[in-house]
Amino acid sequence: MAPVLEIKGLHAGYGPIKALRGIDLEVGKGEIMALIGSNGAGKSTLLMTICGIVKPTAGKVFYEGRDVTGIQSYNIMNQGVAQVPEGRRIFPRMTVLENLQMGGAKLSVAEFGRYLSWVQELFPMLSERAQQLGGTLSGGEQQMLAIGRALMSKPRLLLMDEPSLGLAPLISRRIFAIIEEINRRGTTILLVEQNAYAALRLANRACVLSTGEIVVSGDAQEMMDNPEVQEAYLGG
């Protein structure tokens, strides 16, 4: 079966800075792929390049077998890709419900209602605070809103950029449980995470990104046992 996402020799950067130097990656249908790496390794750039927000300088991105390299972001995102951007980036002066609407703008009324109740079931907080301005939510709530907003677009591939960033351990554990739940419902997930231990426990497969290149990749369980990975990312 063709992978949901296939990346071949991807290069991208910002002017003279080369953030990605030949990434090869495959994400199979229904799996959770964890992408770990230190700061500045190019993880977020990779997600932004997949979404078409950063334009690649070389290489190819295939989504569900179609070449989506360098096309406009809205053309990619409207094909069933969604991103939970780093740092949440919810719309602070719009209400929680309006934030969710922005995610589900392409849905029909019936579908919107269905997805809204699903998302509100996952995050009951989002229905309690539907009328509150996004900017007045706490960090964890904003993260849940960002995930909910991405889910509203009915994604088949969900790109998540550091969902546990800046969250208390208890909240981030809840977020990870929800990611697992989303995946169980059939959404393929590419998870970028600094918290390598939690990410590897959750993921089926994983790869390690370092200065724009994939240095190790494989089964998540194997990665956890890999002494190099343990040393560099799991704190020995």
Added chain:
Amino acid sequence: MEIDFIIFNIPVIILEQGALAAGFLASLFYIRALDLRAYGEMIKDAAIVGAIAMVLFVPIVGLVLKDRSLVFQIERSLMLVGAVAVGRLHISGAVRARVGIRILWRLALVGISETFAFFFFPEPQRNLIVLVVLVVLAIVFALEALLRSGEKLDSIGSKIMGAWPAVISRAKGRQGYLMFFLVGLLVLLPFEPFINSENPFITDYHLGTLTQTLIYILLAMGLNIVVGLAGLLDLGFVAFYAVGAYGYALITLHLGEFGIGFWWALPITASLAAFAGCMLGFPVLRMHGDYLAIVTLGFGEIIRILLVNMIDFTNGPNGMSAPRPTLMGLEFTRRAKEGGVPLHEYFDIPYDATYRYVFIYLVALALALAAIFVFRRLREMPIGRAWEALREDETASKALGINHTTVKLSAFTLGAAFAGVGGVLFAANEGFISPSSFTFVESAIILSIVVLGGMGSITGVIIAAAILTLLPELFRDLQQYRMLGFGLAMVFIMIWRPGGLIKVRRRAFVRRDSARGASNPALGEAD
């Protein structure tokens, strides 16, 4: 009195034939939508109302004083009776039908009354009937739009708007009545001098000033899209205002002979201005904040300098005269220019210079209300939300699949179209335009209206427009201190109410879903 084809020109005939066709279609829908008993009731209602109207109108309107003797002219009263009966029919139909069908039904009404008029009446009255029907329809549309502007979109509307699942805030109860009352007051206001002709409270000067206020409201609604919703700081908004005004003057000058007057100029110049907005939009797609402000400022100046220097085309700094608007080809002057017919002669009433002020005021009021309505709807439509999302966070919007190119361009385009309409009104109101009316100060005033009123707000912007145009008129004696006061007002507003006079509030509307027993939060915003 011999009158040539004034109203029966080609565009109107096309419009009416279209209305007839639409009316035919509407009747097909209508038959499906209503059962026969409803038809019976509707006709009965109309007949009763018609009979009452007959009793009232025959003695009042049917008797005409002519050379000291009363002449019985039944057709005059029949005309009115017919209009009333058809109107009642329309109301009964309207309350029974859905919005889409209601619109078709109204078009049908135009067709029906036109046919009716064509068979039974000679030309001048025929025109008057069509005119009355059109005006009544316009008023009904406007009031209904205002009252219903918050209602949940019906199925046809939601199909057009891409099934947006929002349930929009409802202007309900007291708020709706207040709005109705205020609009009614504003509509009736200009007729005061005719009732109170001895010592009128409202003079031509007042009407002219109010018209200018309404034009500013219209402009501010346009800029409110660009600055308030889309968050694109535009310091050259006056450029589109100028495009509108000069567009009107040039179009009527060069195409006047083909019957293109005020009414045709409105949509044409609105599209011209919209095009100009789109043209400005392209180069600034990637710009934000300060850079965007500088480029738009430059664009505003470019347009003004072009107007000054293209002497052959725009008559340079000497300016151009702009024709006064006409009512379906009828002029508001004492004596018409060659081939024209003055309004007072056509309707056989004494001449009064106030008619023109009243007319422009009403047109400006209608267009300002339309602008408010459009703005209100836009804000709640997917495109409006997309503008706001883009203002909030461009990267996040892109990551959600929002087409930032079209969203930004549409903000510039639509905002500019509003300004184009404002420009036409300005030119028609003043009768003369020159580049000195379109300087940066004008942009600054429109921007201050939006900022003072509260970005994205409607009520606040209306109040701010009224304050910023009426106060300088009140304090004309202190004119040299105007800018000082202006600056002080800005500073104090920014200190005390940084969100503007009336800050946009997002309010919860909870729709009870009885079927599931759960509350289904819907959203809306009010200000």
